[in-house]
Amino acid sequence: MDGEALAFMLLSALAILGGILMLNLRKVVHMVLAVVLTFLSLAGLYVTLSAEFVAVVQILIYSGAISIMMIFGIMLTKHNSKERRTKTPVRTGLVGIGVIVFFITVYYAIENLFYPTEATNLHVENTEQIGILIFSHYVIPFELVSVVLLVALVGAIILAKNKEADE
Amino acid sequence: MEWIQGVFTSSPTIESFAIYLLITVPFLLMVLGFVTYAILAERKVMGYIQLRYGPNRTGGRFGLLQTVADVFKLLIKEDTRPKLADKGLFILAPVIAFVPSFMVLVVLPYTETLTFANLGIGLLYFIAISGISTIGIVTAGWASNNKYALMGGMRAVAQMISYEIPLLMSLVGLVLFAGTLNLTEIIEQQQYVPYILLQPIGFIIFFICALAELNRIPFDLPEAESEIIAGYHVEYSGFRFAFFMLAEYVYMFAMAGLITVLFLGGWQPIIGLGFIPGFVWFALKFSLVVFVFMWIRATLPRLRSDQLMEFAWKVLLPISLANIFLSAILKELFF
Numbered sequence: 001m002d003g004e005a006l007a008f009m010l011l012s013a014l015a016i017l018g019g020i021l022m023l024n025l026r027k028v029v030h031m032v033l034a035v036v037l038t039f040l041s042l043a044g045l046y047v048t049l050s051a052e053f054v055a056v057v058q059i060l061i062y063s064g065a066i067s068i069m070m071i072f073g074i075m076l077t078k079h080n081s082k083e084r085r086t087k088t089p090v091r092t093g094l095v096g097i098g099v100i101v102f103f104i105t106v107y108y109a110i111e112n113l114f115y116p117t118e119a120t121n122l123h124v125e126n127t128e129q130i131g132i133l134i135f136s137h138y139v140i141p142f143e144l145v146s147v148v149l150l151v152a153l154v155g156a157i158i159l160a161k162n163k164e165a166d167e
Numbered sequence: 168m169e170w171i172q173g174v175f176t177s178s179p180t181i182e183s184f185a186i187y188l189l190i191t192v193p194f195l196l197m198v199l200g201f202v203t204y205a206i207l208a209e210r211k212v213m214g215y216i217q218l219r220y221g222p223n224r225t226g227g228r229f230g231l232l233q234t235v236a237d238v239f240k241l242l243i244k245e246d247t248r249p250k251l252a253d254k255g256l257f258i259l260a261p262v263i264a265f266v267p268s269f270m271v272l273v274v275l276p277y278t279e280t281l282t283f284a285n286l287g288i289g290l291l292y293f294i295a296i297s298g299i300s301t302i303g304i305v306t307a308g309w310a311s312n313n314k315y316a317l318m319g320g321m322r323a324v325a326q327m328i329s330y331e332i333p334l335l336m337s338l339v340g341l342v343l344f345a346g347t348l349n350l351t352e353i354i355e356q357q358q359y360v361p362y363i364l365l366q367p368i369g370f371i372i373f374f375i376c377a378l379a380e381l382n383r384i385p386f387d388l389p390e391a392e393s394e395i396i397a398g399y400h401v402e403y404s405g406f407r408f409a410f411f412m413l414a415e416y417v418y419m420f421a422m423a424g425l426i427t428v429l430f431l432g433g434w435q436p437i438i439g440l441g442f443i444p445g446f447v448w449f450a451l452k453f454s455l456v457v458f459v460f461m462w463i464r465a466t467l468p469r470l471r472s473d474q475l476m477e478f479a480w481k482v483l484l485p486i487s488l489a490n491i492f493l494s495a496i497l498k499e500l501f502f
Contacts, residue, residue, distance in 0.1 A: 068302065
């Protein structure tokens with residue numbers, strides 16, 4: 001087993017662990033930290049795929065900004081800091097069937113996957129390549145996404161303003 | 168030095184892992200040494216600015232062993248933990264806050280050859296990893312189960328998120344000029360003119376935001392002693408408290424290093440003085456930045472928290488956006 005496989009095993013195990021912890025922990029702040037663990041392990045997986053830029057953006061946006069937004073949301077709103085859950089056998093059974101179906105679908109999808117020859121020069125100046133591609137080949141989707149983000153931003157401001165006027 | 172470069176680019180084996188360990192442990196000790204004497208220097212500089220002497224008893228006339236004694240005191244103190252604190256997170260929080268502070272040091276190029284990791288995205292890596300510490304701070308505030316700690320934690324988060332945006336924006340102009348995010352290449356481009364002269368607005372914004380990210384006066388609201396009795400680390404004692412302090416000063420090391428690299432040209436000598444080796448230049452510029460940090464801390468009062476937010480969003484962010492436009496126009500016209 002080479003270093004890459006070892007890193008993959010470790011990081012994917014951590015990512016799954018974070019997900020499981022997120023679902024099973026009872027306190028909301030603990031859950032957020034579990035999600036952060038998953039985000040960081042995913043960033044590590046991106047590094048093993050030679051996608052350094054995506055990895056760093058993942059850390060910057062997800063573990064940095066979004067998880068802190070979640071912590072803010074939790075602390076500034078009223079809620080039960082511990083959740084109580086009820087288990088019913090019907091629901092557990094349905095979820096179990098769903099999981100099995102999902103596993104089978106994904107398993108067959110992965111089995112039938114066709115791999116083209118492995119790219120070997122992905123790590124060479126990939127930030128520059130991303131920039132060149134976005135601003136030449138994919139410039140129209142890029143602009144569209146920016147417009148969507150701008151609309152969301154303006155919408156958020158209008159929503160916040162309206163609330164103030166009500167009070 | 169060439170030999171070190173060879174090791175850093177070799178393939179991963181147990182052997183190279185051992186060599187890494189042998190190189191990085193002395194580096195760690197060096198950073199700890201810096202922290203020890205940075206604290207002393209800070210107290211001395213602040214003392215002289217405020218017409219006092221500062222520490223002058225322990226370890227000779229200049230108080231050279233003062234910090235060593237302080238650290239020793241912290242290490243032998245009883246490790247207290249509030250009864251109703253969240254035990255796991257209370258222990259985990261100093262670790263989350265501290266580990267990223269050392270992780271960011273690997274991308275800084277100290278001399279032409281002494282760079283631990285020459286990443287293509289070094290600049291972004293630094294900013295992204297340093298954001299993780301915020302989670303440690305807010306965790307500490309929450310886990311302490313103390314309202315002052317929680318308020319300090321929330322203040323830290325609000326401040327760090329607000330100032331991270333102009334911090335990144337102020338660097339866009341510089342990246343436009345440099346055409347790369349690689350810190351080594353950014354230094355190489357400053358061979359004749361350091362970026363502080365080409366990007367003065369960016370530099371000023373970056374410096375202000377760096378102070379805010381470091382939680383230093385005038386932006387030390389998360390740990391304002393007179394308002395919220397030290398904020399997020401109020402319940403911490405002994406070596407856990409030492410970890411928070413250490414993280415703070417290691418970040419000061421890292422931030423001063425980053426400013427040196429980005430705006431002052433790192434190891435590049437002033438033209439005509441090339442016979443002085445690169446690491447001396449780096450150390451000189453670095454010390455200058457650290458001194459300015461201390462100078463500001465000793466002379467400015469603390470901001471109010473509403474002023475703090477307004478300043479970030481209504482002053483720094485528009486100026487940094489304008490700086491991007493200006494840089495783009497300059498780049499198109501003259502470079």
